[in-house]
Amino acid sequence: MIEKTAAELASALNNGAISSVELTQVYLDRISAHNEQLNAFITVCEESALKQAQAADEKRANGDNSPLLGVPMAHKDIFCTEGVTTSCGSRMLSNFTAPYNATVVENFNAAGAVMLGKTNMDEFAMGSSNETSFFGPVRNPWDLERVPGGSSGGSAAAIAADLCGMATGTDTGGSIRQPAAFCGITGFKPSYGRVSRWGMIAFASSLDQAGPICKSAEDAALMTNVMAGLDIKDSTSADIAIEDYTAQLGQSLEGIKIGIPKQHFAEGLSAGVEQSIRDALAEYEKLGATLKEIDLPNNHLSVSAYYVVAPAEASANLSRYDGVRYGYRCENPVDLEDMYKRTRSEGFGDEVKRRIMVGTYALSAGFYDAYYRKAQKIRRLIKNDFDEAFKEVDVVIGPTSPHTAFKLGAKTDPVAMYLEDIYTIAVNLAGLPGISIPAGVSDGLPIGMHIVGNDFAESRVLNVAHQFQLATDWHRQKPTLGGAGD
Amino acid sequence: MAFDRSEVEKVAHLARLHISDAEADEVTSRITDILELIDKMQSVDTDAVEPLAHPLDVKQRVRPDQVTESDRREQLQTLAPEAESGLYLVPKVIE
């Protein structure tokens, strides 16, 4: 039962094979058996989960069969959940009980989903390995010596280890897609503005986007149906009609054009990953797609531009953590300045402080044009590259990450860590939808394939991912976990 | 652009971060590396390019001027490190 996709769990609940309370208890037991090992959850909400499950069972008995009713899930600890600790992976908010719900959380509550708990993450979503969390690193269920990717590493590990049926994540530069690749699962970042950011703790406002972390493209579509839509509380939420994102899943790929960016198959890509992606592309040809090499000439500048835009926005977004109204405050400050400086130096970890410094510097007098403005111009060039590409192709496909999951502690150099997101970052800068789905296994570790669509072409991206999953079973591959519950 | 220890101090102060002497060298060299990565941007001529601040090319929505929030002071101040008589307390503000 636990390995089932959310869609399958929903049908098991619908046909009475299991109740939501029973299913919730199964997952809760599994979390208590494996969380110590994986560290995927920061908070587990046993009591409220069972209450929600019971309510879902009652609704179902009364004829409600909403698609995700009673399906147990997890929220990344970046989403505010009323009455529940919302830490964002930081000491700064380790004592913060959110006084309200994020719109994403409200939407899942309204859909009748059951929240099992809050998942671990890189501190303030800044990281690609989940090692920057104040609550310690998450371990990859495929190999406990390895990282799950980040920043949504807790959600990705929880899905890979079947600790929940579905989970939420957020993606600023690859934080849904890269951990999905490392953990052998499906992770979808919708277009910027598709999902409300209200209640989602900000890292970089013009890049952050929430999305599903789950076991199949079909689940991603079902979750997007719940998450997407206009929210007047978020001025950047798009006033563009939502669709039933499951409606086009079944569409044939006959005649579609897939763009293969040559820059994504260049130096730095590991042989095992390249082979799997080439095999997957061959599979797409069998499904009727044609492949076309495309050029994203400014892709190599995306990491540089991103490490100006994201830290600059973050440096301001994180100024509110000052020890005055909520969150951590240092002991016995001698004066105001001491309170600010010690609160922030003790409350934030090294990577967060580093990015605040870089962002502050990039915005400071005399550097604005050379850094921030320049980065915004590069951003335009990157967006233009995609606009050109989508005149010729329907989707762009490549590897999600240059290699499979690396070992904990292997990357101590921040720049090396930043280059982890070389294939995913441009998509955030351009605001496009992108999904990572499992496309192979190399040396016992999963490989992610990255499918990118045009603005608000969520349905197309999900369709292309789903058709692959109908033809292959990479998304059914599971790690073997030791210990109880297996 | 050179980033040295005096820049670290200046930037740390602007960001209200405390960087100890022991950390300063490490922080300086890490940030120098990051700035090197960033400086790759300078290789491209962007004089004729319009900056893109936001992927959404749309205009700001407005909301009607209505009071929709009620007073939650008591609940919200339970989150505060230090509050008294309805006020948030901080070390003395000197103007």
Place this chain on the structure above:
Amino acid sequence: MEWETVIGLEVHVSLSTKSKLFSGTASEFGAEPNTQANIFDLAMPGTLPVFNEEALRMAVKFGLAIDAEIGKRSVFDRKNYFYPDLPKGYQVTQLDFPTVGKGSLTINLEDGSERIIGVTRAHIEENAGKSLHEDFHGMSGIDLNRAGEPLLEIVSEPEIRNAKEAVAYLKKLHSIVRYLDISDAIMAQGSMRCDVNVSIRPKGETELGTRTEIKNINSFRFVEKAINSEVQRQQDVIEDGGRVEQETRRYDADRDETFSMRSKEFANDYRYFPEPDLLPVEIDDEYIDTVRASLPELPDARKARFVTDYGLSDYDAGVLTATREMADYFESVAKDSGDAKLTANWVMGDLQALLNKNDWSIGQSPIQADRLAMLIARIKDNTISGKIAKTVFETMIENSSGVDEIIENQGLKQVTDSGAIEKLVDEVIANNPDQVQQFKDGKEQVLGYLVGQAMKLSQGKANPGQVNQLLREKIS
């Protein structure tokens, strides 16, 4: 050396919206601390701004009122600095693309002359909260009720030449925003605040001198005094061979001098950048036209109309239109009483004296427009004399009864009955034979004395014209 002063003003007015600039929290003056500080206002993690349409409309109204360019595309920016009354650690403002661009307004000086002062821009921004410096065991208290209130910051060109002009500029701004009903603009409550940039230069010099900024002055009078004292200080510094430092200063009213607030070491770097949680605000001609159509008559137009419609002098019209409330009051009294000039005299005379004495606004006047109109009507129809009217006016301050009731109850009605007046005149003639004789001998001015005696006898109620005429008939 002869010096020339250059002054530019940055005036913040709180826009009188019901809710805050970016949240649905109430924005009223005087609430209990932090009862108007909800999750967004407290910068709780994950909260986001949504723009209040009324703040935009008010800013556009102001722009149209000063004939300014209206920014069809305005952009919000973040201004970054740390202060406990600034919850987000940045203030949302408009740096490069303000809603209101270049405009101008006409100031009226005490000598009756006018000058046009340029307005560089007016932008929408958030207010900060308040630090209370009472001692909470060595700590300060922070009240965030004001945080996030909408402000309009109005920046003048450096075209103001002295303290009096600065005050006249402020008074005109005050008048305009009150006419537009976009702000209470009460300096004592902080809903209108003023920062003054002052520099001096040798007369004839075209380069600007180094300026200082005097922050947060909270009354018209202090603006005048602060400027004068700062100008004097700068002259002293330069004449003593020193240099004026560019810095922020504060005016201490008790000592009547300005003093430096911050040392250079803490010079801030605000790191402005476009606020990514908000998109550009775009408005079109149709929107601007709709707002234009809603504009009320503005002070300058109303003044001109008062001159033509009511035959008032320029000066009187200026005084009576200085505030919308005063002008409304005047117009109401003038219409109901049917005598604009008499109304102007009463409003600018006795009524204004009453208000000044008690420090009342026109809205607080115990003599409402309809009652003053009635009083004036009774002068016009000869029920009472102008002199008796002053007695009635005094009574009206304490007594809310109708004008006629007061006249009746106190027996103040003017005596116009010729029989009664004849009796009075006869009595005066009988009692003052010497004076009557002097008059008959050609001493014309004695008549005034005799009229006075008759008025006194009537306790001021006799119609002086009738008394005069009858006396003259009887003793000529």
